[in-house]
Amino acid sequence: xxxxxxxxxxxxxxxxxxxxxxxxxxxxxxxxxxxxxxxxxxxxxxxxxxxxxxxxxxxxxxxxxxxxxxxxxxxxxxxxxxxxxxxxxxxxxxxxxxxxxxxxxxxxxxxxxxxxxxxxxxxxxxxxxxxxxxxxxxxxxxxxxxxxxxxxxxxxxxxxxxxxxxxxxxxxxxxxxxxxxxxxxxxxxxxxxxxxxxxxxxxxxxxxxxxxxxxxxxxxxxxxxxxxxxxxxxxxxxxxxxxxxxxxxxxxxxxxxxxxxxxxxxxxxxxxxxxxxxxxxxxxxxxxxxxxxxxxxxxxxxxxxxxxxxxxxxxxxxxxxxxxxxxxxxxxxxxxxxxxxxxxxxxxxxxxxxxxxxxxxxxxxxxxxxxxxxxxxxxxxxxxxxxxxxxxxxxxxxxxxxxxxxxxxxxxxxxxxxxxxxxxxxxxxxxxxxxxxxxxxxxxxxxxxxxxxxxxxxxxxxxxxxxxxxxxxxxxxxxxxxxxxxxxxxxxxxxxxxxxxxxxxxxxxxxxxxxxxxxxxxxxxxxxxxxxxxxxxxxxxxxxxxxxxxxxxxxxxxxxxxxxxxxxxxxxxxxxxxxxxxxxxxxxxxxxxxxxxxxxxxxxxxxxxxxxxxxxxxxxxxxxxxxxxxxxxxxxxxxxxxxxxxxxxxxxxxxxxxxxxxxxxxxxxxxxxxxxxxxxxxxxxxxxxxxxxxxxxxxxxxxxxxxxxxxxxxxxxxxxxxxxxxxxxxxxxxxxxxxxxxxxxxxxxxxxxxxxxxxxxxxxxxxxxxxxxxxxx
Numbered sequence: 001x002x003x004x005x006x007x008x009x010x011x012x013x014x015x016x017x018x019x020x021x022x023x024x025x026x027x028x029x030x031x032x033x034x035x036x037x038x039x040x041x042x043x044x045x046x047x048x049x050x051x052x053x054x055x056x057x058x059x060x061x062x063x064x065x066x067x068x069x070x071x072x073x074x075x076x077x078x079x080x081x082x083x084x085x086x087x088x089x090x091x092x093x094x095x096x097x098x099x100x101x102x103x104x105x106x107x108x109x110x111x112x113x114x115x116x117x118x119x120x121x122x123x124x125x126x127x128x129x130x131x132x133x134x135x136x137x138x139x140x141x142x143x144x145x146x147x148x149x150x151x152x153x154x155x156x157x158x159x160x161x162x163x164x165x166x167x168x169x170x171x172x173x174x175x176x177x178x179x180x181x182x183x184x185x186x187x188x189x190x191x192x193x194x195x196x197x198x199x200x201x202x203x204x205x206x207x208x209x210x211x212x213x214x215x216x217x218x219x220x221x222x223x224x225x226x227x228x229x230x231x232x233x234x235x236x237x238x239x240x241x242x243x244x245x246x247x248x249x250x251x252x253x254x255x256x257x258x259x260x261x262x263x264x265x266x267x268x269x270x271x272x273x274x275x276x277x278x279x280x281x282x283x284x285x286x287x288x289x290x291x292x293x294x295x296x297x298x299x300x301x302x303x304x305x306x307x308x309x310x311x312x313x314x315x316x317x318x319x320x321x322x323x324x325x326x327x328x329x330x331x332x333x334x335x336x337x338x339x340x341x342x343x344x345x346x347x348x349x350x351x352x353x354x355x356x357x358x359x360x361x362x363x364x365x366x367x368x369x370x371x372x373x374x375x376x377x378x379x380x381x382x383x384x385x386x387x388x389x390x391x392x393x394x395x396x397x398x399x400x401x402x403x404x405x406x407x408x409x410x411x412x413x414x415x416x417x418x419x420x421x422x423x424x425x426x427x428x429x430x431x432x433x434x435x436x437x438x439x440x441x442x443x444x445x446x447x448x449x450x451x452x453x454x455x456x457x458x459x460x461x462x463x464x465x466x467x468x469x470x471x472x473x474x475x476x477x478x479x480x481x482x483x484x485x486x487x488x489x490x491x492x493x494x495x496x497x498x499x500x501x502x503x504x505x506x507x508x509x510x511x512x513x514x515x516x517x518x519x520x521x522x523x524x525x526x527x528x529x530x531x532x533x534x535x536x537x538x539x540x541x542x543x544x545x546x547x548x549x550x551x552x553x554x555x556x557x558x559x560x561x562x563x564x565x566x567x568x569x570x571x572x573x574x575x576x577x578x579x580x581x582x583x584x585x586x587x588x589x590x591x592x593x594x595x596x597x598x599x600x601x602x603x604x605x606x607x608x609x610x611x612x613x614x615x616x617x618x619x620x621x622x623x624x625x626x627x628x629x630x631x632x633x634x635x636x637x638x639x640x641x642x643x644x645x646x647x648x649x650x651x652x653x654x655x656x657x658x659x660x661x662x663x664x665x666x667x668x669x670x671x672x673x674x675x676x677x678x679x680x681x682x683x684x685x686x687x688x689x690x691x692x693x694x695x696x697x698x699x700x701x702x703x704x705x706x707x708x709x710x711x712x713x714x715x716x717x718x719x720x721x722x723x724x725x726x727x728x729x730x731x732x733x734x735x736x737x738x739x740x741x742x743x744x745x746x747x748x749x750x751x752x753x754x755x756x757x758x759x760x761x762x763x764x765x766x767x768x769x770x771x772x773x774x775x776x777x
Contacts, residue, residue: 001066001131003031003098007109008567013058015086020049021078027131028140031064039140059096065753068404072098073137076107084109084125098129098168103370105129136621138661139668150232152178153203159185159689161245163197168238170195172415175235179202180228190278224270253379275664295681295726299713301436302742303429310742310764311437315397322612323394326448326463327387334383337376364435371457379457386451386458393447400433409453409606412672416709417446418679437741438711441611442677449608468619475499476638477628481576482513482585487649490595497595500562507561508554510589514700515549515736515769517575517582549721550747550755553734553773558776560732561590561694566599567695572674573605574701576619581627583700584657591665592656602694607670611703619666621751624661627654681725692731705737705770709745720772728774735772739763746772 007013016038021029024040027049030036036058040049045297055062066072074378084107092110098105109125121455154160160711162187167174172190178184182204186198252319304312371379403421406414420439424430432440452458462468489496545554561567569590571583587601605615630637631651635646642650661667671687709723720735721728723745742763746751747770755762762768 001072001098002071003064005055005062005064005096007088007096007230008060008525009058009122010085010091014089015442016051016053017078017082017085019563020051021082022179023049025079026075026077027128028073028075030071030761032069032071033064034060041140060646068134071134071137073104073132074098074107075132076127076129080127081107084111084127086580087111087123087125099126101126103172109229119415133216135658136623136663138664139504140329141669150180151205152182153205154184154197156201157618159247161242162241164245167195167197168242172238174238174241175233177231177233178202179231183231185231196700218748226748228596249483261506267653277305295479297679297681297710297712297714297725299515301438301710301712303436304433309437312433314437314441315432319397320394323390325467327390327394327465330383330387330390335379337380337383348773371533375457381687382457386455389451394585400431402430403432403440403443406443407450409450409454411446411449413446415448415467415677417443417677429467438679439677439704445679446608446675462618464609464612468576468613471613472623473583473637473639476630476640476642477577479581479638480642482581483650484646484655486585486588486653489589493593496593500595503594504555504562506559506589506593511554511557511584511736511771513582514586514698515771516738517579522681524744537576548746548768549771550739550751551770551772552721552767553771555774556775557696557732557734557771560734560763560773561597564597564695567597567602568602568690568693569598570602570604570694570697571668572691572697572699572704573603573615574704575613576615576623579700580615580619580623581664582621586667588653588657588660591660594695598695600667600668601660602667602691604669604671606675608674608675614703619668620668624654628658670776679725680704680727681726687732694731696732696734699733699735702737702740705735705772706741706743708733708735709740709743714743716744716747717749718754720743724774729776732776733772733774735770737772738769739767741768744770746770 001681020038020040028041029036030039034055035054036053038049038051038053044375064070064072088109091111091113095108095110097108097385100106101108105128106126107129109127111123111125112120113123114120117607119594140550164174167186175187175189176185182200182202184199184202185196188194188339202329214478225318235488302311304315306312383402384488404773405421408414421430421443424435424439429435435443448463452463454460481633490501496506538601561569569587571587573580573583587603590598590601604619605617605620607616609616626637631654637643657666669690673684673687699705708727709720710725714723724733727733739762744763755768759765
């Protein structure tokens, strides 16, 4: 790939980067033949920025070349980029090149300067970048937002910021309200004070032709039926909004787009349109949803105060093992760092992160970071600090000490967790053996994340990576068997297009594969051997498996799909490895083998390492890459071998999946709600509205089931539709769950007694399962 340009408008480029540097420390720059896009993904502020600048407004003598349609995308740190541009402000000529120095990709600024004697010389300012693979870039999606009800031109952002900074001293949350009459209000309301600032006469622009407005258009018959006096309202974190206000250094016109949902506040985007560029910022709304927060389950949550419960066993035995494994992983990484030469040690330490990114060793891989000897020592010391913190937690957990607040680590939901913890303190349930199980378990993994997020060298480290890789490595037999099955289905493709009954039968089979893939949960299988895990995975071939399904709504799920044309199915993912493979198989079946009923599958992973084995976006990308590598070189990853035909079947299957990713038929969508502690009763409206567009939403695994039902002590005969509370009727829900926690609903007393007689641990052993469906009517 090649890039070279003259920076003609250094002043504007500097102002743009100056504004985004205050919002995010790192950003993506996406260059093509006509446009430069600067993208700030949600980080510590939660604000997303998607800006677009025409090349001719910044560059001249512009040349770009790559194998990806002359498009280059890289991640860059905004602080050194701003420093380079600042040093170039008074230069008569600045040439910018993409180069490779010391095995690292750099954006190299050649800056011409004049000496006091009048002679001219060039200085070079290099900014390291991380070139992104096309497949990873394709997964970056600008947020999908509903059509706004109100557009309003904001007052000068500098003035707005002054007002907000005063309000920030009173509350963490601000309400923005506006209507079509041009009335804008900023309000805070607490238990002791309420303050509202109003601007009248703001312009309500026509956004129909604005390419940087919302991403959909209202039908003509919906344009004028709204009350101009009605206010659309959203709740926003004050700090996130203040960070956005930093763009006043570049913006000339700023338009806020607000949506009024029938339930409550929904979403806001803010569009900035200076003369040379346009951008859309997506500000995070708060997660309070009034229609749901007033609903309370009629039974208490499970907690470890019941010493006969699985939650007690979890705190007593399972969590200490998980913490010990985490300590061991850090210790081994430190050992590798210190036992080799600096360059090779650094590469060894970074190998898990590279694998997590799904990186290949091709010529475009510029992300391997070689640490100096001093940096290695600093990283080792940080690792020792994490080990000490983890050891302290393990000690305190065994002695039922109080849960400590999540530190302000710049990651998602720290305040929400701490607010819930404050409520538990007031209730006297804030220790490890008294806190509600669902809260404490989610809190634990969010606490793990804070340990790494606060470091310099471990901030992107996945402490569970080795476990996920090792577990998947032992799954070769099951993977190859399913690859052969999918190949055989190709022979039935024409028949399936005409035979709905046969398609329904195969839908049930594929759903079974997807269900029992959930048997691999590393946070639970802490002591099983590879052979035992493989036996669980191969349960899909057991004809007697149906006797272990205590509730089976497969037919109702098919009814939700069979009448759909070109529909969308969402899958809220659970475990990586073999279970993710079965999810991909199921998604492939839906798109390719159901006669055009499904055209798109949206996968919802976690945005941080979670519950040991839950899928992250990096896990997803790595899985596709390692499967492709295994197909090309049998035995390179999976233990054991496969014949040439099976490897070819796997290769064809993965190639199809990658084509789905490239075309958008497979899509990833992350949301911080999935790594929160709240039951799904309290799903925020913007997320509920988005997944509600799907013909079917599949919730995989035990944790999703616990959150759907609130993890409370429902009687087993409670209807599933009742146990999901306010989600009843919101959208078609299918829960695929092998039982690994105490809560179970929707089954008969007779089936519960039978399971109890067969296995005293039937609620938690993973031997039994439920397939639960709730429709919209």
